[in-house]
Structures are given as C-alpha cells and as structure tokens.
Amino acid sequence: MTTTTAVPNMRIVIIPAKTQEEIKKAEKCLKVAAYCRVSTDEEEQKNSYQAQIEYYTDKINKNPEWQMAGIFADEGITGTQAKKRPEFLKMIRLCRQGKIDVILTKSLSRFARNTVDSLNYIRELRTLGIAVISEKENINTLTAESEMLITIMSCFAQAESESISKNVAWGIRQSFKNGNVPMQYKKLLGYKKGADGNAEIVSDEAEIVKEIYRCYLDGASLNQIADMLNNRGLTTKGSNSPYRKEVIQRILTNEKYTGDALLQKTYITDCITKKSRKNNGELPMYLVKNHHEPIISRTDFNRVQEEMARRSAKRSIAEKLTKTEQGKYSAKYALSELLICGxxxxxxxxxxxxxxGFKEIKWRCINRIQYGKKNCHSSPTIDEQALHKAIISAINEFCEVKDEVAKALRESITEVLDPNLNGSIQAAQQRIDELAHNIDELIKLATVPETAATAMADIEKFSEEMKTLREFIETEKAKQIAVQRGSAELDAILKRLEKEDFTMTEYNDVAVRQLIEKVTVESKNVITVAFKGGLEIRKELDIGD
Structure with a gap:
C-alpha cells in the first residue's frame, strides 16, 4: 500500500484567466477591421464618409500590434436593416471565417440602428472572440459590463432612427398635401420628363397604352393582352422584360393615365422592416386632378374598372350554388356570357x-347540364355552326340599319338626360336645411309644458319629411350616375358605328362583344339577338334536316 506524505509549505497559486483580446495579442498581431457608414447622400455626409475611411486606415496602420483586415464602408445606405448593407455582411462573413479579430467603429449607431440586429451580431461576434470597439461610447464588447451599455445605446440608436423616419414621413405627407406628384418615368409607360420638368406624352408608348385599354374593353383577358404584346417583340418599360398579366393589370388600374394622381396609396408600417402596406383608409389619400395631360379618358378608365369588377364577380362554373348558374368570365368565347337560356x-x-370518331361543337344550358330536367325542362342543344351563322346574319342586318340605329341612340341619350335633375336635388337639400332649422326651434318649445305636445308632433312630422327627402336625393343621385354611365357606353357605341364597318362574312368574337348585349335561345329553331342600345333581331337557326 502506497502512502502520500504532505510536502511542507505547499501552496496553490491561481493564475488568472486571460481575456480573449489578451490571448489574441499574445498569439500574434491582431487582425483589425473598421466599419464606417453614412445614411444619406448629401455632400456633407459624403465628406464624413471619406474622413472615416482615412481616419481608420491611418489608425490601424500606425499600431504595430495591429494588422489591417480591411475597411468596410456602406455609403448612403440605411442602417436599420443589415441585409441592405453589403459591406457590413461581407465583414461578418470574414469574422465567421476567422479573418478578423477586432472591429473598430465610430459609434454603435454606425454599427446598427436596429436593436435586435445590433445585439444579435455583437453577441455572435463575442462568441467568436471578436471585439467591437465603439470609440464614441468607449465600449469594448468583450468586457463583462458591456452588455447593458450596448442594449441601452442600441435602443437610443433605434429610437433616433424611428424619429428620423417619422420626420421623413411627415415631410412626404406635407409634400402630398401641396400636390407634389412623384412620377416614376422609368417605369411609367407613355410618359417621360419634359424639358420643363413636367410629364410629357411619348406618342408611340401612348398608343400601346390605348391599345391595352381598348383590347380589355373588347373582351380580351390580361393574359391575352400580354401575349399579344410579347408576340410583337415588345417589352416592359424600365426592366425590358416580357409582359405579364400583373403588368397589364397595373396599367389598367393606374389613374395617372387619366391625367390625375392619387397619392399615398401605400405607406410604410415600420421603419425597421420597411414593410409597405396598402392604404385602406388608415391614412388620408390625396387626389391631384388634371396634374398632367391624359392618355385615357376618365370615362374609358371607369369603364375598365367596372369591367374588372364585373369579371371578378363572376363565379366559377364548377360552383353549384344556385339553380341558375351564371358561370365564370371567358375571354376565349364571347357567347359564354352572352348566350342565355330563354x-x-x-x-x-x-x-x-x-x-x-367525329367531334361536334354544341352549346348547352349550364342549368340543364348540372341538374338535368329538374330546373330546366326543355332547353335545346344548339349547334355552334348554325348559331354563328344566325348571329352573323343578325349583325349584317343591324349594319344595314345602323344609321337609323345611331339616330335613335342619340335621341335616347337626349331623353334620359334630365336637365332639371340637379335643380330638383338642390331644392330638396334646401328644404332639408329649412326643416333642420325648424326642428332646432321646436326643440326649444318642447321644453315648455304648454307647447311640448304640439312641438313634439311637429318634430316627428318634419323628421319624416327629412327622411323622405334624403331618400329622394340618394335615389336620384344613383339614377344620375347610372344615366351618365349608360350615356357614355351609348356614346362609345355610336362612335364605333360611325367609324367602323361591322359587316361580317366570318364569325368574330370581338365584334360580337362590341355590338351585342345578349343572345336568348327561344327554341331549338329561334334566337333573339339583343344589340347594345336596345335593338332586337329574331333569327331562325339553320339546323338542316
């Protein structure tokens, strides 16, 4: 058995642990990098940017214990998001590869203005044994007491960034209130910046815009319009990429083509994420009317918006929700939404x-297809060839009397426009104002016992009259809007009738959409073609033997 004898005067000496910085100093020269950033492109800030680079280059090179690991600088780029700072991200990658030991920065606000980003990166660098030294705040992130100071300073930096963002947003909104319209000429098809600084129409581009609107109103789908432009070798303005339906939709919904400009359609929800959100009424919007020369009339623009809403409201044919399924919009076959079961x-x-082995194209009632004879007992199946021939015949007959039709349409426009309508609405509003004044006086009398009963009865009577007058105003205004829309559509039909020859030898879906309101299947032998404007022509189907 072995015994252990204690050595006299034995003592234990504790050798203190070295910091990561001391260890690296003992091993070799420290690889030191510097990070610089300015957040605006102003001349004064550019000078500061250059001065930071020169200062850190000189400082690192003068220290014999330091080895230059690089100067990383992001100029004129936001500090709230690291992903938008390429030099910063490059520096972090080199840190992860062990090529940097120390990072010098003027201030933590230069390093990052997002508290989360700042702390995450600093903690990651600390794990890697890499110090971030902030000269302004005199902080070395490898020291134990630095965590709280870093958190506090980063919060201050983020608060400053949020304050600046609010000031910028306020300035933009004030600019909107003053009617200052930012025009994205690089992407806005049809316009360029003129010599006077105002929007100027580019004629060949404007023709493309007009064609897009015209094709859509003629029934073409977004994809069909995009394909048409792509087949002609045309590309989008700015990016020179092929047209897509999303691009066509943006053109069709851009109010700038009417000469107006709607400002603050979107807004930034957070200065850190820079996430943009559609303005659904959270903030005021500003409509600047007649800001520049229009390419598209307001009437045609509004017709396109209504047509978009109508198409999107069409339900899928596959949905079996009602007894009279209306089907979805089809840009390929005009009769899909014009041919109606009588x-x-x-x-x-x-x-x-x-x-x-033979194929035949037929048209059948959707209700009959889906539910059999339960809801539609005797709707006939119609041969497409016979149907097309009958419609061609009806259109040609319509063209023979188009002058008389045009005259009748002009007379109908004159008849539906009531010149006294605005006067009637104005008189009703004046009467409402009078009644409101009388009610105010009656309320005083209602507090006196002797006149209270009579006053309350009169108040009730006047209130009912006001309600009736308000309903009248709402109804008449709705009629006025409907008449104006109808008149615009009739006027468009008239112009086409006067300019174009719609005489047909072959069936054409575009012409059918332009001229026909609906086609009703009366029986297996007869259809009624109702033209826009009201004229109806009955035609027999040539169904053969």
Whole structure:
C-alpha cells in the first residue's frame, strides 16, 4: 500500500484567466477591421464618409500590434436593416471565417440602428472572440459590463432612427398635401420628363397604352393582352422584360393615365422592416386632378374598372350554388356570357360531343347540364355552326340599319338626360336645411309644458319629411350616375358605328362583344339577338334536316 506524505509549505497559486483580446495579442498581431457608414447622400455626409475611411486606415496602420483586415464602408445606405448593407455582411462573413479579430467603429449607431440586429451580431461576434470597439461610447464588447451599455445605446440608436423616419414621413405627407406628384418615368409607360420638368406624352408608348385599354374593353383577358404584346417583340418599360398579366393589370388600374394622381396609396408600417402596406383608409389619400395631360379618358378608365369588377364577380362554373348558374368570365368565347337560356335564364356552355370518331361543337344550358330536367325542362342543344351563322346574319342586318340605329341612340341619350335633375336635388337639400332649422326651434318649445305636445308632433312630422327627402336625393343621385354611365357606353357605341364597318362574312368574337348585349335561345329553331342600345333581331337557326 502506497502512502502520500504532505510536502511542507505547499501552496496553490491561481493564475488568472486571460481575456480573449489578451490571448489574441499574445498569439500574434491582431487582425483589425473598421466599419464606417453614412445614411444619406448629401455632400456633407459624403465628406464624413471619406474622413472615416482615412481616419481608420491611418489608425490601424500606425499600431504595430495591429494588422489591417480591411475597411468596410456602406455609403448612403440605411442602417436599420443589415441585409441592405453589403459591406457590413461581407465583414461578418470574414469574422465567421476567422479573418478578423477586432472591429473598430465610430459609434454603435454606425454599427446598427436596429436593436435586435445590433445585439444579435455583437453577441455572435463575442462568441467568436471578436471585439467591437465603439470609440464614441468607449465600449469594448468583450468586457463583462458591456452588455447593458450596448442594449441601452442600441435602443437610443433605434429610437433616433424611428424619429428620423417619422420626420421623413411627415415631410412626404406635407409634400402630398401641396400636390407634389412623384412620377416614376422609368417605369411609367407613355410618359417621360419634359424639358420643363413636367410629364410629357411619348406618342408611340401612348398608343400601346390605348391599345391595352381598348383590347380589355373588347373582351380580351390580361393574359391575352400580354401575349399579344410579347408576340410583337415588345417589352416592359424600365426592366425590358416580357409582359405579364400583373403588368397589364397595373396599367389598367393606374389613374395617372387619366391625367390625375392619387397619392399615398401605400405607406410604410415600420421603419425597421420597411414593410409597405396598402392604404385602406388608415391614412388620408390625396387626389391631384388634371396634374398632367391624359392618355385615357376618365370615362374609358371607369369603364375598365367596372369591367374588372364585373369579371371578378363572376363565379366559377364548377360552383353549384344556385339553380341558375351564371358561370365564370371567358375571354376565349364571347357567347359564354352572352348566350342565355330563354326558359331558366342560365348561361349556355360550349361543349364538345364525340361520336363514331367525329367531334361536334354544341352549346348547352349550364342549368340543364348540372341538374338535368329538374330546373330546366326543355332547353335545346344548339349547334355552334348554325348559331354563328344566325348571329352573323343578325349583325349584317343591324349594319344595314345602323344609321337609323345611331339616330335613335342619340335621341335616347337626349331623353334620359334630365336637365332639371340637379335643380330638383338642390331644392330638396334646401328644404332639408329649412326643416333642420325648424326642428332646432321646436326643440326649444318642447321644453315648455304648454307647447311640448304640439312641438313634439311637429318634430316627428318634419323628421319624416327629412327622411323622405334624403331618400329622394340618394335615389336620384344613383339614377344620375347610372344615366351618365349608360350615356357614355351609348356614346362609345355610336362612335364605333360611325367609324367602323361591322359587316361580317366570318364569325368574330370581338365584334360580337362590341355590338351585342345578349343572345336568348327561344327554341331549338329561334334566337333573339339583343344589340347594345336596345335593338332586337329574331333569327331562325339553320339546323338542316
């Protein structure tokens, strides 16, 4: 058995642990980098940017214990998001690769203005044994007491950034109030910045815009319009990329083509994430009317918006929710939304029948297809060829009398426009104001016992009259809007009738959409073609033997 004998005067000496910085100093020269950033492109800030680079280059090179690991600088770039600072991210990658030991920065606000980003990166660098030294705040992130100071300073930096962002947003909104319109000429098809600084129409681009609107109103889909432009070798303005339906939709919904400008359609929700959100009424919007020369009339622009709403409201054919399914919008076949069953009112659908190796195109009532004879007992199946021939015949007959039709349409426009309508609405509003004044006086009398009963009765009577007058005003205004829209549509039809020859030898979906309101299947032998403007022509179907 072995015994251990204690050595006299034995003592234990504690050798204190070295800091990461001391360890690296003992090993070799420290690889030192510097990070600089300015957040604006102003001349004064550019000078500061250059001065920071020169200062840190000189400081690192003068220290014999330091080895230059690089100067990383982001000029004129936001500090709230690291992902938008390429030099900063490059520096972090080198740190992870062990190529940097110390980072010098003027202030923590230069390092990052987002508290989360700042702390995450500093903690990651600390884990890697890399110090971030802030000269202004005199902080070395490898020291134990630095965590609280870093958190406090980063919060101050983020608060400053949020304050600056609010000031910038306030300035932009004041500019909007004054009617200052930012025009994105690089992306805005049809316009360029003129010599006087105002918007100037580019004629060849404007023709493309007009064609896009015209095709959409003629029934083309967004994809069809995009394909048409791409097939002609045209590309989008700015990016020179092929047209997509999203680009066409933006053109069709951009009010700037009417000469107006709607400002603050979107807003930034957070200065850190820079996330943009559509303004649904959270902030005021500003409509600057007649700001520049229009390419599209307001009437055509509004017609396009209504057509978009109408198409999007069409339900999928597959939905079996009602007894008279209306179907979805089809840009390919005009009759998909024009051909109506005379018995149940449902739309007809184009179907392909195959028998003995032969294919036939037919049109059948959607209600009959989906529910059989339960809701639609005797709707006929119509041969497409016979249907097209009858419609061609009706259109040609319409063209023979188009001058008389145009005259009748002009007379109908004159009849529906009531010149006294505004006067009637104004008189009703004046009467409402009088009644409101009388009620105010009656309320005083209602507090006196002797006159209270009579006053309350009169108040009730006047209130009912005011209610009736308000309903009248709302109804008449709605009629006025409907008449104006109808008049605009009739006027567009008139212009087409006067300028174009719609005489047909072959069936054409575009012409059918332009001229026809609906086609009703009366029986297996007869259809009624209702033209826009009111004229109806009955035609027999040539169904053969």
């Amino acid at each position: 018995e149940c009112g449902s739309h007809y659908r184009r179907v392909t029948w195959t028998a003995k």
